[in-house]
Amino acid sequence: MTHSRHVHELTATELTAAMQQGQLALSDYLNAMHTFTQAVDPQVLAFAHYNQDIVKLQAEPLDALRASGMDLPPLYGVPIAVKDVIDTEVYPTEYGFAATLGRTPSQDAYLVHRLRAAGAIIWAKAHTTELAYLHPSVTRNPRVPGHTPGGSSSGSAAAVAAGLVPAAIGTQANASVIRPASFCGVYGYKPTRELICTTGVLRCTQSLDQIGVFARSCEDLALVAQTMIGAYPTAQGRTVFPMNLLGLCKQEPPLQPKLMFARTPFWDQMAPLAQEAFLELKDELSDCLTELELHASVANSVGWLKTVMEAEMSVNVEPLVGAAAGQLSPEIVGLMERGQKISASDYLHALARMHAAADAFDEYFEHFDAILTPAALGPAPVGLDSTGSPVMSTIWNFAGLPCVSLPLLQTEDGQPIGVQLVGKRNDDGRLLRTARWLVQRLGQ
Numbered sequence: 001m002t003h004s005r006h007v008h009e010l011t012a013t014e015l016t017a018a019m020q021q022g023q024l025a026l027s028d029y030l031n032a033m034h035t036f037t038q039a040v041d042p043q044v045l046a047f048a049h050y051n052q053d054i055v056k057l058q059a060e061p062l063d064a065l066r067a068s069g070m071d072l073p074p075l076y077g078v079p080i081a082v083k084d085v086i087d088t089e090v091y092p093t094e095y096g097f098a099a100t101l102g103r104t105p106s107q108d109a110y111l112v113h114r115l116r117a118a119g120a121i122i123w124a125k126a127h128t129t130e131l132a133y134l135h136p137s138v139t140r141n142p143r144v145p146g147h148t149p150g151g152s153s154s155g156s157a158a159a160v161a162a163g164l165v166p167a168a169i170g171t172q173a174n175a176s177v178i179r180p181a182s183f184c185g186v187y188g189y190k191p192t193r194e195l196i197c198t199t200g201v202l203r204c205t206q207s208l209d210q211i212g213v214f215a216r217s218c219e220d221l222a223l224v225a226q227t228m229i230g231a232y233p234t235a236q237g238r239t240v241f242p243m244n245l246l247g248l249c250k251q252e253p254p255l256q257p258k259l260m261f262a263r264t265p266f267w268d269q270m271a272p273l274a275q276e277a278f279l280e281l282k283d284e285l286s287d288c289l290t291e292l293e294l295h296a297s298v299a300n301s302v303g304w305l306k307t308v309m310e311a312e313m314s315v316n317v318e319p320l321v322g323a324a325a326g327q328l329s330p331e332i333v334g335l336m337e338r339g340q341k342i343s344a345s346d347y348l349h350a351l352a353r354m355h356a357a358a359d360a361f362d363e364y365f366e367h368f369d370a371i372l373t374p375a376a377l378g379p380a381p382v383g384l385d386s387t388g389s390p391v392m393s394t395i396w397n398f399a400g401l402p403c404v405s406l407p408l409l410q411t412e413d414g415q416p417i418g419v420q421l422v423g424k425r426n427d428d429g430r431l432l433r434t435a436r437w438l439v440q441r442l443g444q
Contacts, residue, residue: 008036008163012078012220015166019077026066026077030059030121033079037124037164045138046159048084049091050124055079058090058121065119073119075227080115081126081159081168085202088112088122095202096128096137096152099324109200111169111211111228118227123165126155129387131317132171132204135329136387143185144415147380150180151387153212157184160214167215167224171198173205173309174397175376175390177212181405182418183380183388189213189221189432192425193400194234196225205312206235207351208305208397218436221404222249225428248429249436257369257434259421261291264373265299266391271378274417277409278374281419284442289372292364294395301357301398302391307342307350314339357399358425365424370434371396375405375418392420402428404435408442 007029010018018024034052041047062077087093087105094100107113112122127137129152141149142162149158153170157180160168170177172190181188189212196211203209213224226245233239261282267275282289314336321328321336364371374392381388396403402425405418421438423431 006036007032010166011216012075012166013217013223015078016074016076020072026059026062029077030055030079033123040162041164044140044142044158044162044164046126046155046162046164047081047124048094048096048127048155051091054090055121055123058116062119062121073117074223075115076119078120078167079123079165080120080224081124081156081165082112082122083153083156083168083170084125084128085132085171086112086169087200088125090122091125093125095132095320096130097320097324098327099320105200107200110197110230110232112200114228114230115224120227124159126153126159126168126170128152129154130329130332131320132173132176132202133313133335134331134387136384140384141184141380144183144380147382147415148183148384148387150183150376150380152176153180153214154387156214157181157186157188160184160186160216167213167220169224170212170214171201172210172212172393172397173208174305175393177214178393178403178405178418178420179376179388179390181214181407182375182416182420185407185410185416185418187215187217187221187407188405188418189215189225190397190403191225191428192402194236195240195402195426195428196228197230197232197240203316205309205316207308207312207354210397210400218249218404218432218439219246222246222432243429245429245432249432251433253369253433253437256288257437258367259285259289259370259372259434259438260364260368261289262294262371262373263291264294264392264395265296266377269377269389269391270374273411274374274378277411277417281409285372290368298357298395300353301395304350304353305394305398307346308354310335310339311342311347354398354400357395358401361399361401362424365427369423370431371422373420373422375420379411379415379417396420396422399425401425402431404431406435406439408439408444
């Protein structure tokens, strides 16, 4: 216990502070978390791979570092679950795919290397939907049993929601971070496209794949994300440099943030109780929130993203799929059939619209700090046969904008409803600062 709380309730920033100040021994913490994992994960099924001996091996150099008296790294001892499409030396990486069971990478993905260098412990590999696409994983939603946890980063979101880890890593090509964060009632952050290097991550769609973080606070999102950001040249020809996202997140805004409320063209598809919750939130924030209607053409993002995703993914996963005859879900079979029929002209047109969409949104952020909009169509749908609609993320992900899902709303019976904030591309620090301000404003 720390301050009358069980250790599984600690955020990553609280945990690192307790470790740094000598209030909590790493071995005691890891043993308590192991006991908790053994008790809870058989019901949640968040983890594809977890092994206490592997955790202990990672802890040995951290214990030696503590004994040396040297400064401790920023994520010292923080257990992090990593989606099972991201390469790890210490655990298999199997893509949630029957044909790649037992696949063992020879080295860590770039982002995993950076996490471990910062003192993090790769606690487990989190379940993913098949090839990070639509066929659901076995993971359960710990907040709303019998309802989907979302996807494709289902295990990562559920692990944080269940208290199995304070933070987890996912990926997103459409809504695979923001939607499960909303459904499971945790904080989720999808950075600006290409902010975090994807080397060592299953390549589904090179134009859309992005790394994301699940955690229990805005500060944790910033801390974990900034650790993964390293200097590297992007495919678009720019160079990304490390940044102090946590410092920016914790700054007080110089002026009260201005928010734009966007219902999006998909508002009518939302659950009525979710619509009501957002309209009440809009009234509560009336002094800082202005509603503007997005141009109807943004609805075309759904078709354009689908074209880019299916064209690229059908090529990228073909070597895996080709060796898996008879082991494919109907979702992957359909993807391959549709993707192979997309013409070059349709693909290139959709790709051009993606870059234009990013430019078009820049003007909004000359007047507003962030766009406030639903993270999903409502609470997590009943059943485990679907991961839910991604449509409330599609516009923003297509444009490559940074987004967060904040667990600020819920139904009368406690089902989470995420509030999505969208920021200007390459201005992730301001988005996280605004998100933290909003959480404090609403007393969460």
